Amino acid sequence: MKIKPDSYMFEMIRTELTDVVGEDYVDVKFADKFGHSIDYYWIPEMWHDRGRECPKPDFVVLRKSRAS
Amino acid sequence: MKIANQYKIPVVPWGGGSGSQGGALPIYNGIVLDMKRMNKIIKIDKEALTVTAQTGIITKHLEWGCNKEGLSTMHLPASIACSTIGGFLAHRGTGVLSTKYGKIEDMVMSLEVVTPTGEIIRTLPVPRHASGPDLTMMFLGSEGTLGVITEVTLKIHPQPEARKFRAYIFKDFHTAMQAGQTLMRSRLGPCAMRLYDETETKTHVSKVFGIDLDKGAYLVFGFDGREKIVDLQMQYAREIMEKQFHGKDLGSKGGEWWWENKYKFFYPGYMFHVPQAFGTLDTVADFSHIENVYWAMKKVVNKEFPDARFIGHFSHWYDWGCMLYARFIFPGDKVPPNAEEAAALYNAVWDKAIRAAIREGGVINEHHGVGLKLGRYVKDLYGTAMPILEGIKAKLDPNGIMNPGKMGLPGCW
Numbered sequence: 264m265k266i267k268p269d270s271y272m273f274e275m276i277r278t279e280l281t282d283v284v285g286e287d288y289v290d291v292k293f294a295d296k297f298g299h300s301i302d303y304y305w306i307p308e309m310w311h312d313r314g315r316e317c318p319k320p321d322f323v324v325l326r327k328s329r330a331s
Numbered sequence: 332m333k334i335a336n337q338y339k340i341p342v343v344p345w346g347g348g349s350g351s352q353g354g355a356l357p358i359y360n361g362i363v364l365d366m367k368r369m370n371k372i373i374k375i376d377k378e379a380l381t382v383t384a385q386t387g388i389i390t391k392h393l394e395w396g397c398n399k400e401g402l403s404t405m406h407l408p409a410s411i412a413c414s415t416i417g418g419f420l421a422h423r424g425t426g427v428l429s430t431k432y433g434k435i436e437d438m439v440m441s442l443e444v445v446t447p448t449g450e451i452i453r454t455l456p457v458p459r460h461a462s463g464p465d466l467t468m469m470f471l472g473s474e475g476t477l478g479v480i481t482e483v484t485l486k487i488h489p490q491p492e493a494r495k496f497r498a499y500i501f502k503d504f505h506t507a508m509q510a511g512q513t514l515m516r517s518r519l520g521p522c523a524m525r526l527y528d529e530t531e532t533k534t535h536v537s538k539v540f541g542i543d544l545d546k547g548a549y550l551v552f553g554f555d556g557r558e559k560i561v562d563l564q565m566q567y568a569r570e571i572m573e574k575q576f577h578g579k580d581l582g583s584k585g586g587e588w589w590w591e592n593k594y595k596f597f598y599p600g601y602m603f604h605v606p607q608a609f610g611t612l613d614t615v616a617d618f619s620h621i622e623n624v625y626w627a628m629k630k631v632v633n634k635e636f637p638d639a640r641f642i643g644h645f646s647h648w649y650d651w652g653c654m655l656y657a658r659f660i661f662p663g664d665k666v667p668p669n670a671e672e673a674a675a676l677y678n679a680v681w682d683k684a685i686r687a688a689i690r691e692g693g694v695i696n697e698h699h700g701v702g703l704k705l706g707r708y709v710k711d712l713y714g715t716a717m718p719i720l721e722g723i724k725a726k727l728d729p730n731g732i733m734n735p736g737k738m739g740l741p742g743c744w
């Protein structure tokens with residue numbers, strides 16, 4: 264999907280998510296998104312090694328319970 | 332999930348990110364749902380011997396929780412310290428004691444799942460029922476494509492009085508394979524068994540143990556439970572290994588080496604790393620087919636990719652067959668510096684080796700899952716049953732938001 268981070272829709276969705284899980288538990292910083300862009304699969308690791316960009320999430324959401 | 336459905340945003344569950352198949356990668360961006368805050372042990376039931384936990388718990392923490400009560404999940408994978416129990420449920424993963432205690436799917440009593448449309452459902456509380464098809468099994472191995480598994484109840488076990496190992500070197504891999512199969516057919520019930528082909532014995536097992544093993548194939552197995560029974564099982568197993576197959580006995584010490592080092596194989600110094608290109612060609616087949624699968628894969632890798640090395644061991648053994656943990660490894664200087672060319676070479680090995688395995692009756696795969704890496708072979712594997720899998724996905728996830736593009740299921744972005 265890739266919502267532009269400077270679009271109002273990005274902020275609309277981000278605040279809707281923080282409303283459910285709390286401000287601290289929706290990460291949109293580069294470092295957090297980067298950490299969720301490579302797993303133990305060789306291809307993304309190699310891609311990163313070659314200086315290429317791997318797809319990143321728009322939001323990293325950390326839930327504490329299954330329902331609010 | 333309701334928000335994601337409203338705006339049609341992809342949702343990808345993320346446990347420890349230790350999966351090797353690209354299953355947790357957000358290939359279409361969207362939301363990564365990191366499960367690690369859902370990390371509580373909810374209940375240990377000492378009568379039923381079950382544990383109920385949230386699925387974001389690190390597998391080792393779950394094991395520690397059970398150990399405090401003198402109990403164990405007996406789910407001991409090499410990634411125990413960096414993976415969540417949810418990741419194992421999602422990939423039908425396994426641990427080193429699988430031969431006796433089963434893979435994760437054999438351990439599950441029931442699940443709580445948040446469906447793609449945001450409903451919270453529970454599967455039936457016990458696995459042995461005759462109340463229709465088993466929804467628990469449908470969610471196990473679904474890799475986040477059919478929902479988020481939020482809670483699990485697992486069988487647990489008392490710690491055994493004794494766990495003993497023994498190892499042998501056989502003159503070649505074929506003889507060791509026959510010995511291993513005979514032990515399984517004897518129904519003596521080992522808790523673990525592992526057989527390394529000649530190349531992996533020489534290059535890998537020797538290095539991990541820090542000793543020079545003889546030429547041949549290394550086979551190790553163990554039994555656990557009440558000590559007297561373990562000793563008796565071991566005695567019968569030794570007769571098979573020594574009298575029937577003339578294995579060279581490395582004694583209990585030779586077996587303990589493996590148990591002590593069982594995770595070391597997968598960690599730096601012993602594992603492969605970029606710039607090398609490497610992959611685990613995880614395949615499972617019954618005893619009538621497994622050797623042919625091994626030879627077919629080895630032949631295709633050796634012939635088509637002379638720069639690559641092929642090694643293999645057989646990790647998880649069942650009454651009817653076993654798992655082949657085959658690997659190909661390209662040295663770093665034989666991997667193209669260009670990313671697209673490197674990816675093309677890598678995928679070509681998989682295409683050839685996996686299709687050779689399927690032709691010989693192998694199933695890809697036994698415990699690593701499908702993810703992004705193997706999605707394109709799922710249609711070959713399922714054949715005319717594929718529309719059933721696709722239909723389940725379409726019904727449960729009408730907007731296609733859950734981990735799109737994985738497991739050979741549609742990616743809609």
Ligand SMILES: Cc1cc2nc3c(=O)[nH]c(=O)nc-3n(C[C@H](O)[C@H](O)[C@H](O)COP(=O)(O)OP(=O)(O)OC[C@H]3O[C@@H](n4cnc5c(N)ncnc54)[C@H](O)[C@@H]3O)c2cc1C
Pocket residue numbers: 302303343344345346347348349350351353354355366386387407408409410413414415416417418419420421422423424425426427474475476478479480481597598698699700702734
């Ligand atoms: C050093 C090393 C050793 C390993 N040894 C073993 C081994 O012995 N046995 C073995 O089986 N595997 C092994 N693996 C592979 C890996 O650890 C397993 O596949 C593990 O199950 C992944 O768990 P994770 O929490 O890291 O999941 P992730 O990699 O984060 O995710 C894997 C998949 O599960 C999905 N998922 C995660 N949590 C949930 C959830 N709660 N609900 C729904 N879907 C979910 C993700 O979307 C993704 O598709 C090893 C990996 C490494 C790095």
